[in-house]
Structures are given as structure tokens and as C-alpha cells.
Amino acid sequence: MLTLTPSQVRLGWAAANKAEAIRLVGQVMVESGFISPGYVDSMLKREQVSATFLGHGIAIPHGLPEARDLVLRTGVVVVQFPTGVVWSEDGHAHLVVGIAAKSDEHLQVLANLTGVLDDEAQAVALASTLDTAAIIQALNGPGADSELEPQAAPVLDGRALQVLSPSPHGLHARPATVLVEVVRRFRADVTVHHEGRQANARSLLSLLQLGARGGTTLTLTAAGDDADAVLLALRDAFDAGLGEGASIASTPSPPATVILDYEGTLVAGLSASPGIAAGPIWAFQRERLEVEERAVDAAREHLLLEEALAGAAAELRQLHEGFLLKAGAQRAAIFKAHLELLDDPEMLSESHGLIDTGLSAGASWRRVFESRAEALAALDEPVMAARSADLRDVGRRVLRPLARVLEGEPTFPDHPVVLLAEDLAPSDTAKLDPAMVLGLCTASGGTTSHTAIIARSLDLPAVVAVGPSVLDLRNGQHCILDGDAGVLVVGPSERDRAKASHQRERIRTKREEEKLERYRPAITLDGKRVEVAANISEAADARKAVDAGGEGVGLMRTEFLFLKRDEPPGEEEQFHAYRTMVHALNGLPLILRTLDIGGDKHVPYLSLPAEENPFLGVRGIRLCFEREDLFRTQLRAILRASKEGPVRIMYPMVAMPEELAKARAITESVRREVGADPVETGIMIEVPSAVMMAERLARDVSFFSIGTNDLTQYVLAMDRQHPVLAPQADGLHPAVLRMVDLTVKAARRAGIWVGACGGIAGDPSGAVVLSGLGVTELSVAIPSIPAVKALLRGISMADAEGLARLALECGNAAEVRGLVRGLLARNGAKA
Helix, strand or coil: CCCCCHHHEECCCCCCCHHHHHHHHHHHHHHCCCECCCHHHHHHHHHHHCCCEEECCEECCECCHHHHHHECCCEEEEEEEEEEEEEECCEEEEEEEEEECCCCCCHHHHHHHHHHHCCHHHHHHHHHCCCHHHHHHHHHCCCCCCCCCCCCCCCECCEEEEEECCCCCCCCHHHHHHHHHHHCCCCCEEEEEECCEEEECCCHHHHHCCCCCCCCEEEEEEECCCHHHHHHHHHHHHHCCCCCCHHHHCCCCCCCCCCCCCCCEEEECEEEECCEEEEEEEECCCCEEECCCECCCHHHHHHHHHHHHHHHHHHHHHHHHHHHHHHCHHHHHHHHHHHHHHCCHHHHHHHHHHHHCCECHHHHHHHHHHHHHHHHHCCCCHHHHCHHHHHHHHHHHHHHHHCEEECCCCCCCCCCEEEEECCCCHHHHHHCCHHHEEEEEECCCCCCCHHHHHHHHCCCCEEECCCHHHHHCCCCCEEEEECCCCEEEECCCHHHHHHHHHHHHHHHHHHHHHHHCCCCCCECCCCCECEEEEEECCCHHHHHHHHCCCCCEEEEEHHHHCCCCCCCCCHHHHHHHHHHHHHHHCCCCEEEECCCCECCECCHHHCCCCCCCHHHCCCCHHHHHHCHHHHHHHHHHHHHHHHHCCEEEEECCCCCHHHHHHHHHHHHHHHHHHCCCCCEEEEEECCHHHHHCHHHHHHHCCEEEECHHHHHHHHHCCCCCCCCCHHHCCCCCHHHHHHHHHHHHHHHHHCCEEEECCHHHCCHHHHHHHHHCCCCEEEEEHHHHHHHHHHHHCCCHHHHHHHHHHHHCCCCHHHHHHHHHHHHHHCCCCC
16 A cells, blocks of 8 residues: 655645746655656646645645656655745645656555544644645554555454456446435444445445445445445346446336437537537536635525536436437436435535535535545546546535626637536627627526527527536537437447538438428428418528518517617608518518517617516517607608518517507507507417407407417426526427417417417427427528428327327427327438
8 A cells, every 4th residue: 555654744844836846846756756847737728627625725746647657656746835825726735746647656645634634733734844744644544554455344243245347348427326315214323435435325425435446346335224234235236237247237117209329428408509510629618617715604504506416406307318319317317416425415515514614505515525536536547537526516506606706708729619608698698709600508408498499499409407517517518409319418439420511411411401491381282381480680681581481570670670789760760670671581471579678588778677587577568558759760661661671569578458449549559650550469388378369459469479488487487597407498298289279279269370480480399399399480490490391291280189189188398299299200300
């Protein structure tokens, strides 16, 4: 076993900065015969990849894996800097442990170092001690001079069991999670012993720090009421491989909807826009989390930490369930491991203990998870060291609600990239150059988030809700973004890249075929027509809609004329924009939605009062009434443009008949002022009250247009921007589809038509189900027009109607999507 000797310890040194300190430590390592001088450069490069500061004034500089051939023999040295050296934004290093790892003999020293980290008083004492022996004893551990049998372990009450660490990768996250789950079913304390080290079997992190390779001997000891029973259960669990190998195969898992056979690291999320992209990563906004160091109300900080932990657990459970359906139990197991890290008793105990010393919840949690992540990263076993990324992912999930999020102004490179972001707001579209964006990947959001809408409108692959750790990826790292499977592949292999290239070519060929047929109407196999129109946000998009095969504009979001500016547009500016669209459409209908601001769309110059829940406040038609001056100006511009072509007016967020009556009265007053002919008017069906009053509302309008994005969040009571709930806000949920069904039936009785302009209208599954429910116009993102029309031409309306009836009886959105996949598979199409 490796032991620290007096010749490897230096006391009372000083350095001007971190680089100088590392060079001094490296020189001691060279003098001790551990490394060649070139290894010092690799130690400096390691700091550029990830800081090696553990906390409590301790740092552990070491080289990159590719420099391991410069290690002459395994060893550690310790250099004390009593006055401290600035090591990172987290603190000063006073005790610097230089590591040269040629084997795994240094792991015991690291394990003992973790013990020092758990004792802040001891760490402070070692930073200024004049006694070399104190440092040696702390890092060598008690009894370091005595003979130690590596496989021996104390037997508590005669209850012990020897087992083999699972092959091939040892006790890494997945098998360690299974071990923890077994132990937690019993009233017993279990300790795992491995080569002189020991771990609490209820603590996933403690087990990972053992660094137990595959096939090595572990000794399990148990004490407590269920000691015998837990050992029997553990014997069975180890015999079955702790979830590795055959045991996974013997457990049936739900059928995978997408084949995931990538060799690179998978980061799982939700599919928001189809397609596949490959290229370097670039962070749209590199967020920085700041926490208050200290807090006066410990009881409140304890509660804040528990709430943050509960929120992170909810996110991880959702990801586990979604990935289980997508890729099976073995792929999804990592999220179970993340859940166990959240429930790690040692981390929780230490975090709450630090709160009791006066630290804030955020500072306490960050200190605990960062120190343990650094310790894991220092392990010589690559599989174990990689778990530090998992711990940082979990750590950031918890930390974010406890911190202030600071965001810098985004910058962009001069080459195409896969863009990473926390999420994208409507105003962010102005900062995107579609020619330089290969795809979008966000930490939060759901399939109806603005990122999803933006991605579909730009014909970009997109994956959302992948978790906050994606923001820690380095700019320039190569990746594959699979919008069909809903995954980001980091560090793809050559095989992965070839597969992605083949898939992109297949998609390109299919799009070319659809483009050739884009002007053909969407008439089903049994002769029923569905109009396919475009959602647009600016005047120039009208021409693009026609060129893509659009049969008009089903939704023009006029609020985009009001964003990204310091004052509202005047009547002439709006009139020019609307007239430009009318001329571009050349006789095709244009539906202009009146100003829809509020909720998640903010316009500073309107000086709207702060609202505790803006989605239930002044937005849509309510804002038009609050600012009738803006409403009348907009209506004048719209009605003037209507003299030059077919224009329809659509009011957003109408919740009750009196709102519609007031909007129509104002519109009629303005029409008379302008001298325009009457125009068709309709309303967005976005709130449950409008659905329940649809029969009454239908008497006074020419059409309904269902806004499935907002209708989904109001029906399911799920904010589509919520970090936990957004991934579940799926417009194909049967509850939402039943609302669509009620709306269509009310419209038919009144003799008016129904369109849909939300995100699911352009989703293959959504297009089929909505058409089957009787929606006769689908307004979709411009790039989706040819594909949606081709899809509808390949099915019969009778099949769509039968499927829609079944969808209304499903229990969740996943079941609905499964039905559609079956139908399209029979017709040779793809959902």
C-alpha cells in the first residue's frame, strides 16, 4: 500500500498564483522520482479542463490521462501554502496534493483525503501546522504502518459475506444503485470493504469512491435487526450481477420506440423537432450560478434545500420514465443512479450540518457536491471518474433554484454549430442566424416550448429538457443531435458519425421528394381534403409560405411586430406589413391574430404591472382591452389592408362571450371609421372555458382556431416553461383531445369550420389525430408544410377518424402516439 513519507511533504511554502504553485509541486514530484518533467505541463493543462480544487483549502493537481506515460511510478507529494493560493472562484488552496497515478495505489490516500474534507477543523489545522507528521498521519490514515490484508474486513456479530465486484466495469453507478436499493429495504447497516477501504452501502457516492474494479473481492458486513436477511438478499443480487449483463436481459422492458445504438455518451431529453445534426457545440448563454455564502435563518435554509431536492427528484423521475419507454431499462438506469445521489445520506447530512454553521442552503450544497465530484474525478479508474459528471449534473439540478442565475450577452462563432441553451424566448429568434445553427438543444422546456416552436419554424432538429449539465459542455466539443430519438450524443464514434451522415442523407432525399409535390392539395386516399396553411411571424414569411406549398396563412403572430423595439409600431408601419403579406399571398387567405402579449411574452415599453401568475393575468384580448389605443391602431391597419385582399381577424385568449362581444364591437366601430367591408372574424380556442362555451361563441364567429400549446397548459395545469412539468405538457394528451372533440362538434352544429395552429398541428401524430377529429385546416411551421401534406395524402380519413376515436379513450399521450405509429407503419410512413 502507498504511504506518504516525510521527504514527500513541504511546509511553509508560498506562490504568487496557481500556475506557480503547480510548478513548485511538480518539481517536488520530479525530485521524488514520480514523474518526468514534462508531466508538469500536463498538470497545468488539466486545470484548463477542470479545476482540481476540492474545498476546505485542499487542491489535488494531476495530469491528463494521455500524459500517463510520463509517470515513472505512482506517488503523491504534499506542499503546504499557509498564506493560500487563489485556485478557483470557490476558494484558496492551502494544502496542495500532487498526484502521479500509474496504478491505483494512490486511491487510499484520496480516500483518507475525503475524510479530511469532511472535517473542516482538521483541514484548517493542516493548512498551518508545523508538524510534518500530522499531515502524514492524516493522509496515510490510522495504522498505516501495520500490515493490512487487503481482503480482510471486520466481522460485526459474525455476519459477513464475500462477493465479487460485478464485471466488466466493477462497482460503478448502475450496479451500485442496485446495491443501495437492496440495502434500503432492510433495517440493517451494511458496510462494503475493499482493499483496506470501506463504504456505507446506503450511500451511492461512498460506494463509488471505493473504486472497486470488476472481479475484485468485496467483503460485506451487516449489523442490525435484518442483518442476516440483508446479506442473503445481497448474495442473490451479486449472483445476478447487480443489474449488469444477463440480469438486465432477463427483465422485460417496455418496447423501445427508437433504436438507440450510439457508442458515444447519450444525454437524454425529449424530441421537439425531427431531424439529425452533427457538429461542434456552442452555448447560446453560459449561465453562472451565484449563491449567498451565509444566511441568518437556518430553519428556512433547511426547508429551501429540501424543496430544491424534491424538485430535482421530480425532474429525474420524469426523465427515467420517458427514457425507459424510449430505450429500455438498462439505458434508463443512469437516472435511477442520479436519484440515489440525491438521496445520499452522507451528502444530505453534511449539507444540513453546514447550514447549521451559518452557511446558506446553496453554499452548503455546492460545497458538498463539488468536493465529492472533484474526488471522483481524481480516481484513476475512468468509469468511476466519469461519475463526477453525473454528480455535477445532479448538483446543478438542486443548486439552480437556490442560486441567482447570471447571464451574459450571447456570442456566436463564424461557423455552424449545435446551439445549447437553458431555453429560448421569442425575442431570442432575433439573435439566431439559421445558416449558422445546425440544431437546438436546451436544458429545460418541453415539446410546446418556444424552443420547439422556433426549431420547427427554422426546420432545425431540436431536443429539449436534457437537464442543466448540458450547459457545462465545452464549446467546440463534437456531438450528434438526434431530434427523432430525442438525444444528444457527446463524443460520437466514427460509426456514430457515419450513421448520422446516412440518416441526414435519407432525410434530405425524402424532403426533396416532398418538395416536388408541395403544391398538390392534401387529399386523403378516400378523397377528403385538409387545408395546410402556415404559421408566420413577419411579412417576409408570407412569400416563403406560398413557395412551400402553403394554402394561406392560418396564423400571423402580429405581436412579433411589437417585440425587439423601444416603442410600439404605428398604424402606417403595421399597414405596410399587412399589405405586403396580402400581396405576397395573391388571393390566398391571411388570418391576422390581434396583439397577444403577456404570459411569457414581455414588452418593456408597455409598462405592464408585475403579475404573480402572468398566464392567468392580463394577456391576449384582455391586454387589447387594457390598451384599447393599441388595439384600435392595429385594427385600423388590418382593415385598411383588407381592402386589398382576403384578410380574417382572429382574437386571442377569448375566455367568455362578453369578451368576444366587446372585441367585435370595437372592430365594427373601427371598420366604419376606415370604410372597409366586413371581414371574417374568429377566435383562438385556448382556454377550457372557451371550449365549454363553444356552442354559444360559435354563433358570433366565422371560424375557430385551436391553439393547442396554450390549451394544453391550461387543461393539464402545466406551465410549458416549468422546469419539471414542461416535458409532460403534450398536446396529444387525451384530455386535450377531448377538448378538441368538443370544440369541433360545437362548430359543426353552428356550421363553421375549425382549424388548429398549435405545435401538434405540424407533428405527424398530431396532424393525423386532429384531422380524424374533424379539424379541416392545419396551420404549421413553413418547413413542415410539404411533409404534412405528403403525410395526409398517404392515409385515409376513415382510418384517421377511427384512430381518433381510439385516442379519446387512451390514458396518456404516449398511448396516442403509439396508435399513430401503428397506423403510419401500416401505410409505410413514419411518425
